[in-house]
Amino acid sequence: MRDHRDLQAMNERSLAQQAAVRRATFSPEEVKTLRPFSIWEISTFILDVQADTLRKKLADDPSLPQGVVEPDGRQRWFSLDEINELRRRIRLRGRSLLPERPRGRALRVAVSNFKGGVGKTVVAQHLANAAALDGYRVLCIDFDPQATLTHSMGLAEVKEWNTVWGIMCRDLCREADRIADSYDDPNDCPYPSSDELPEDVRSIGSQRAPDFIQPTCWPTIDIIPSCANSAFVEFASAQYRALHKAWTFFGCVARYLEELPDDQYDLIIFDCPPAIGYQSLNAAFAADILYIPSGPGYWEYDSTTSYLGQLGDAMQDISEGFAGLAVDAGLMLPKTFADIRVLMTRYESNNPLHQAMMDAFRNVFGADVCQHAIEMTRAVEQSGRFQMSIYEQDYRDMTRETWKRARQSFDRAYDEFKETVLRAWIQQQNEQEVA
Secondary structure, three states, X not given: OOOHHHHHHHHHHHHHHHHHHHHHHXXXXXXXXXXXXXXXXXXXXXXXXXXXXXXXXXXXXXXXXOOEEOOOOOOEEEOHHHHHHHHHHOEEOOEEOOOOOOOOOOEEEEXXXXXXXXXXXXXXXXXXXXXXXXXXXXXXXXXXXXXXXXXXXXXXOOOHHHOHHHHHHHHHHHHHHHHHHOOOOHHHOOOOOHHHOOXXXXXXXXXXXXXXXXXXXXXXXXXXXXXXXXXXXXXXXXXXXXHOOOOOHHHHHHHHHHOOOOOOOOXXXXXXXXXXXXXXXXXXXXXXXXXXXXXXXXXXXXXHHHHHHHHHHHHHHHHHHOHHHHHHOOOOOOOOOOEXXXXXXXXXXXXHHHHHHXXXXXXXXXXXXXXXOOEOOHHHHHHHHOOOOOOXXXXXXXOHHHHHHHXXXXXXXXXXXXXXXXXXXXXXXXXXXXX
């Protein structure tokens, strides 16, 4: 017979293996670093300029970042910080190299589906990396207790009170006091104030908004991380709801993000857990856009169908059950999205079954299906194995065509994603101007 001790022993063995993988994957100090980028990559994939034009700009203005030249003098390499400085300072025929950024707060995108293995984290990671290379400032929020996105961003040691669970505890304290203060006589309030909540909740409730945000190896990507110990958030949240029935638990992250300055980030990307629970509902209610990855098989299609139904039912129940409380808490119900997109992942264009499933998805979901799927290539497989996106992988470690094919697949998906984001951004800007 086996019990919890067997599970704990298996966990210890796996943690030791994880440490070994990270030592082999990252630097000897187990700190992940972002590689430099070559003139060829910058001109072809990042700034969209001719390589000779870029070299001439560098030669004409020695004050521009000059990168690091290889000993043989054949190639020049730049950090992302240097690329961003080039983006800010260089103009081509009067054209700025800075990305379009409508006014208003950051756009929020939830990458969500409760089917495991469909590529939620891969999609979230690659969209974040592509946006950073495009000149945007990105905040990632890892809602998944598996913490794969957190690990891929180079963070290994994370305390549970610095995760979304901590944000929810903090929100409960603040909401408990707000509701108590709304009564002329606090003794008339049927709900507990923060002083009456469990000690662990109160201790986390004193944290500041910036305390949850951690830097990553990407200079323009920050993350609110996750960790395995945060898995109990579903159980803890149920207990907190029982303690305070007026707590609008689904709005914790939305309220938290409203505290951040509008110009701190451009994009906020959520990596959601493979479940519909307290964390995924928080992601849904905080998101402007819902991105739903799905693999090209029937079971993925079946699961995606169930996910849509269950998420829709859960959001309807909340909209009806919390209608009155939400107004006082500053939340708008029913929750609306600027867009909902379905993205095919692990797609093989020469596979007849995959083609048939893509046709089936488009027949059912129509224009909501992204035109450009994420193709399965060896470089994509390696991104999961080595916890490095295709943007982080060095093309010199494989054939250039293999790397280029994978890069172009993600670039096409990102370009379509960017179009969706910009439409929502402009819509948000127009609504703010009318208001």
